[in-house]
Amino acid sequence: MSRLWTHTRIAWPPVALLALVMAVAGCKPERSSEGPEPAYRVYRHAMDGAPSSLDPTHASNLYANFLAVNLFDTLYRYKYLARPYRLEANLADGLPQVSADGLIYTIRTKPGVHFIDDPAFPEGKGRAVRAEDFVFSIKRHFDPATRAQGAWLWQGRIVGLDEWKENGADYDEEVPGLRAVDDRTIQIQLISPFPQLTHTLAQGFAAVVPREAVQSYGQEFAVHPVGSGPYRLLSFNSAGAVLERNPRFRQEPFSLEAEGFDPDSQGGLGLEELADRVPPFADRIEVEFIAEDAARWNAFIAGEVDFIKVPVSQFDRVLASRDPPTLSPDLAERFRLNANLESGFVHTDFNMDDRQIGYHPDPDQQIRNRALRCAIIKAFDWPRRNEVFYYGIGEVFPGIIPPMTLEFDADQDRAPVLRDLEGARDLMSSHGWHAGNLPVLEYGFPSSVTERQMFEQFRSFMADIGYPQEKIRPLTYATYGDYARAYLNREVMLTTTGWTMDYPDAENTMQLFFGPNAAPGTNTANYNNEEFNRLYRASATMQASPMRTAMYRNMNRMVVDDCVTISGISRTLILLWRRELAMLPDRSFVGGFFLRFADPESAGGEAE
């Protein structure tokens, strides 16, 4: 079955009838009445998970965020093609004006932006987006009734916002630090400088929603989104979502230059053909939620979806080479590939709150515990972990500044991620550790095949330094939620988690080891180093600069030297899509924003 279809010309009365029916059904594609009818472009996207809500206040995972930024507008987004990632104005009319002290951000929105037509508005016509809609949208995160998940982004940052919540979250009450100066001007006043603020405004959490729609639909707003994004929702259920081009979306021609196009690395993808055309390029987006790897892969190979994040189990079949990853010849005839280094990393933290392995009131024991942690880290075989679980194409690095960030130091000492069994054994014996007195290590993980295999591999690594098998025990949890609850309660000795960065700034990973963020906060290692904390506080209010980078790297060394975490690896994701599609998909910061630029038929690839 062809994935594209076009309307054929037939007699007028049936056309009129069909148009009427489609208009009533709310799924009429926009058509010019003159000239040849353009192709109705459908793009079908496979996702490996499903969002439970389309309300931006619940856009806490990749899947919800992916849809939120297409159904709603955010003030900012990331440039489609620029690497490293750079911010671009979206609903905002340019980057914010920031006061000299870094405390006041003034943002103008674009004129003439409208919400989609919806019965929630008078006469069903979407009204213009106003600055106060943004204010309302951010306030919703602080309204307990919303049960929002994004408040942490702005908690303790904006003047009066936390107090507004404490005072009962009355939307008619003004927040001094979050104001609509006029219909198109937003002013945000910070308690202290927060250089990452603009990044937070590029997230689905910060999407702009109309108050009347939220009030009209109540809880139903989660499945009845009303926004001003490039697409509007046609249907949504546990199997998928269907989006249709928003005919009232602002007319902004696509500029290769503005989006950061690099002809050397991005040429040949058909992107050049898109220049000066007006996105969104697809008329209809069909997103299928297929969690099972085999089913997703089979759907892709059968041509039922146009895009897939390739399951690792298929890497052998898909890749002809690893460095750089290239597509096998038979697949290259039909598909294109993008090797996408993830914007985050996987790491295994020691629970520093556990006296058997972490901090101890007895200074001598504390030194011995550190030695044991360092020995475990030395015994960890990163190349093998990478080979087995990430097909050897993940990027292993020491510490907590992932390669995706500008602050990453490619020249840093790699010794902490090199296996040193002799060094590990020496460290253990010199600190009095032997098989008889080693503590029982409880390694937590949610019950799944891969997590169990990672545990077994960890145990086999430790066996090489004489850690008895029976002293490394699995602590399994039925769901990830149970697991998270346990490590947030500091009940797990060794916690393996993946962190996906919220914005391309290493501050976002530094906060994972900031003392006051200890569990139930994001610091699941419960690391508490006064010098680290001091540097974090000082750097958190600094704009990006060589000095701030040096501070981050210094903090990174502290985490490495204290042997707090077995870290880390950034996974390389293999993304495949049909050759006919002109697009460059992305799973990190651009994320769902790329969808408006996906053109189902401009690339001119060979037909299947």
Added chain:
Amino acid sequence: MNAERRIWGQLRDDPAGLAGLVVVGLFLLVAMAVWLGLIGQDWSAADGARWETPGPDHWFGTNILGQDIFERAIYSVRTAFEIGLVVAVSSTLLGALLGALAGWYSHSWVDGAILWLKGVLDSIPFYLFVAAVAFALQGKGWAMHVAMIATFWTTTGRLVRAEVMKLKTREFVLAARTIGLPDALILGRHVLPNTIHILLVQASIAFVAAIKTEVILSFLGLGVQDGVSWGLMLAESTQEVLAGHFSNFLAASLMLFALLMGFNLLADALQDAFDPKQASQ
């Protein structure tokens, strides 16, 4: 001809039953060898390459971690027998006890209470109940055992109850009562031994069911927590089969098939041998 001779004679004349006995015996030997530490001790060592094909070093090849699949399959025999034995013995004893009490005190409140409990347990879909108990007790090594014992006793209990109700009207029981023997003694010494044919058959059925259930629960991540089993191997194989590696799947499923087939043949033969109707033919 005494009963033992008759039963053995009947078993000996049943080639399928004998084959089952041989298969189960072989697996039992393997399980004992693993218990004694003679074989299968390197099941967790990951010293091979990823997904090695079967060869002299690794008879069944290796899995994604480089672990020897043969070692893991062999060690899983021990896991299967451990779970099978614990569940079969415990559930049969529990079923015998509760069934005997219900039968002996039939139509009393004791019988009512036991029947009510059995009815409640039987009304819940089996795998749903087992999964729920295993889920609730997850993290505990014996969660799966408890889940199975809690459900497997009911069939044994029902059969024993009926048998005891029949036996308690027999002359030897009436005689024991007449001379004033206490109920517990009559039940334990004279009635329950006469239900042994039911218990043996039920134990063999429970053994098979326990192994199957363990495989399913482990496959779902609710079974074996620390160790290896055919269920875990099958769960691993779901990802490997997709990538074209079948060793884990074949090793686990074929060994599971062989053991279950052996047990089923043996259980059928036992059932026939203990069946009084067969004896009278």
